Amino acid sequence: MKIKQQESERHVLAITVDNEAGILAKIAGLFTARGYNIDSLTVADISENHAVSRITIVTQGPPAVIDQIHAQLERLVPVHKVVDLSENGPHVERELALIKVAGKGDSRVEALRVADVFRAKVVDTTTASFIFELTGTPEKIDSFIAIMRELGLVEVGRTGIVGMTRGPEGA
Incomplete structure (x- = not known):
């Protein structure tokens, strides 16, 4: 019996977070600890009072892995929202x-x-x-x-x- 291997898909994740020291390390650590690769990473302050930043991560993996990444990111305390732009439409x-x-x-x-x-x-x-x-x-x-x-x-x-x-x- 052959086990069908799931195709790896490219996903762009937009993550809104509190702009605080260590949040990027936490998120990168989440990827590293689970063996997920980050193809691209950008971070910028997006609020007038400098309280909120947006992290954009490009990663690849089968749908189950992407779902797991999404769920784990949402559990981190300083994360406000995770949006998978690749699945959210155009x-x-x-x-x-x-x-x-x-x-x-x-x-x-x-x-x-x-x-x-x-x-x-x-x-x-x-x-x-x-x-x-x-x-x-x-x-x-x-x-x-x-x-x-x-x-x-x-x-x-x-x-x-x-x-x-x-x-x-x-x-």
């Missing part, structure tokens, strides 16, 4: 990247041409390099980086994914 995801490319001559011109196609913004330039700022889906950023590898990619910095449900309701 949502928007974006990531910011800074990409440094070095080159002269034709490769420099080509890097600028490609950046224009991707709508990347030049935020720093020298006679030998550029730093591009690019915002978009992770796939768009991956494609841009792949092309820049051939044109003199030096360094990449990425923020991680932030996401939000579409429509007038909040998460």
Whole structure:
């Protein structure tokens, strides 16, 4: 008898928490202790009085594991709400990247041409390099980086994914 292995699914979790010391460590510890991987993690204060933060975590796993993660996160005291954007319907995801490319001559011109196609913004330039700022889906950023590898990619910095449900309701 074969046991069917469940497919791993990608999920974007938006977690609203009290903005207090140690909460990120608690949440990361929950993932680590259970062997769950975090593909992307972003944290930012979202309230005027700095009392509440939003943590966005991208993770993968079969539905049962994602349900377990969701339940365990909701049990943590400083957690107000956990929303699985992937299961909540249509949502928007974006990531910011800074990409440094070095080159002269034709490769420099080509890097600028490609950046224009991707709508990347030049935020720093020298006679030998550029730093591009690019915002978009992770796939768009991956494609841009792949092309820049051939044109003199030096360094990449990425923020991680932030996401939000579409429509007038909040998460």
